[in-house]
Amino acid sequence: MNLPIIDFYSAESDRLSTAISIRQACIEYGFFYLVNHGVENDLVRAFDESKRFFSLPLEDKMKLAYKEFRGYTPPDPSLGLQGDSKESYYIGPLSDSTSANLNQWPSQAELEKNCYL
Structure with a gap:
């Protein structure tokens, strides 16, 4: 293609x-x-990091489940072909200390332990 x-x-x-x-x-x-x-190459690195995160087992991703508008949302298999079945990960601004504290991050150790790349 x-x-x-x-x-x-x-x-x-x-x-x-x-x-x-x-x-x-x-x-x-x-x-x-x-x-x-x-876009600077350092920022493009985010694709590699997201690949590492989404390759984690579901159990590990669910430790960072969506709360207060931040975190992981698993795909909804009940939607089938009728909806958006993607998994996603939400973060907020890093510059606002209040919002930044709501962001959830996987530990580097978890990412490395479970990395399939």
């Missing part, structure tokens, strides 16, 4: 066209490559 490639740098000149391209890619493929996005 050839996923669409969207050049974010050239998007500055034509935002509407870029938005339409992104929408179309999401509808047709569910994914797309975004190039020239300007």
Whole structure:
């Protein structure tokens, strides 16, 4: 499958066209490559970390179950094809000390012990 490639740098000149391209890619493929996005490589590392987290056994992920709008939400198998059956992990701003304290983080030891990558 050839996923669409969207050049974010050239998007500055034509935002509407870029938005339409992104929408179309999401509808047709569910994914797309975004190039020239300007995101620092250190931040892109988040994909590797999320892969490590979501590879944990369900039991370990459930230790960080969703509460106070932060944490892990397992997929809902009862939705079947009728809903969004993804699993997810919610965090909030790190700059606000009140919100940051609500974030839940897996321990590095758990991630390393259960890492399947």
